[in-house]
Amino acid sequence: MLVQVGEEERRRRERASVHTEEEAEGKTVFPSVRRLHERISDLERRAAREADPARRMLLEERARRLKSRRFRRIRDVVARVAEEIIELAGQNNAAIVIDVMDGKTYIARKQSGEGGVKKHLYDGLGQLRKGLKKLAKWYGLQYREVRLYSAICPRCGAKMEEEKRIMRCPACGFSDHRDNIPLLWAKRRYWEILRKQPAFSSLVAITLLTS
Numbered sequence: 001m002l003v004q005v006g007e008e009e010r011r012r013r014e015r016a017s018v019h020t021e022e023e024a025e026g027k028t029v030f031p032s033v034r035r036l037h038e039r040i041s042d043l044e045r046r047a048a049r050e051a052d053p054a055r056r057m058l059l060e061e062r063a064r065r066l067k068s069r070r071f072r073r074i075r076d077v078v079a080r081v082a083e084e085i086i087e088l089a090g091q092n093n094a095a096i097v098i099d100v101m102d103g104k105t106y107i108a109r110k111q112s113g114e115g116g117v118k119k120h121l122y123d124g125l126g127q128l129r130k131g132l133k134k135l136a137k138w139y140g141l142q143y144r145e146v147r148l149y150s151a152i153c154p155r156c157g158a159k160m161e162e163e164k165r166i167m168r169c170p171a172c173g174f175s176d177h178r179d180n181i182p183l184l185w186a187k188r189r190y191w192e193i194l195r196k197q198p199a200f201s202s203l204v205a206i207t208l209l210t211s
Contacts, residue, residue: 032073078131082128086132086139095142096132100147151178154185
């Protein structure tokens, strides 16, 4: 009995340790990417000001190595997240609805010259989108890419007004927090899928890029 209790306690501690490590990793992934980006930017600025060719080449090489590390970090996170989402969808027999940026918004943001860590976040989300689409097809899961609006009323389709992150529809009076609006649109898209594919019983909604 003591051996059995000891073994159960050991397993419980192992599970708790893994859970703690996963939480810690989740909290440090994006700050670490941000720090990498800041170090890369600093090296590139120093290289641009460096008069000595040999020294400039050294700084540029260090920046290239850090860029490779940043790419690998984002790639690994994307792969793990995609696998977890696919597993969740498979376990719950769920359809996957992806919120994607519409063409006009994408062009506007591209022309605005958005850069820095936000650009690499967008790149990572783009990789996640492609990975999910590929895996969903492989496992035979229902997958859709639609625009899940945060400023359009999910009830009547009118333009909503915002005040302190609370969205209110002047047409029908509906109101909710801005972060919840895309989820309501996801449910609406889900019912559209359900009418076509009644075998699916739930929804995994992924808000990648919202307005």
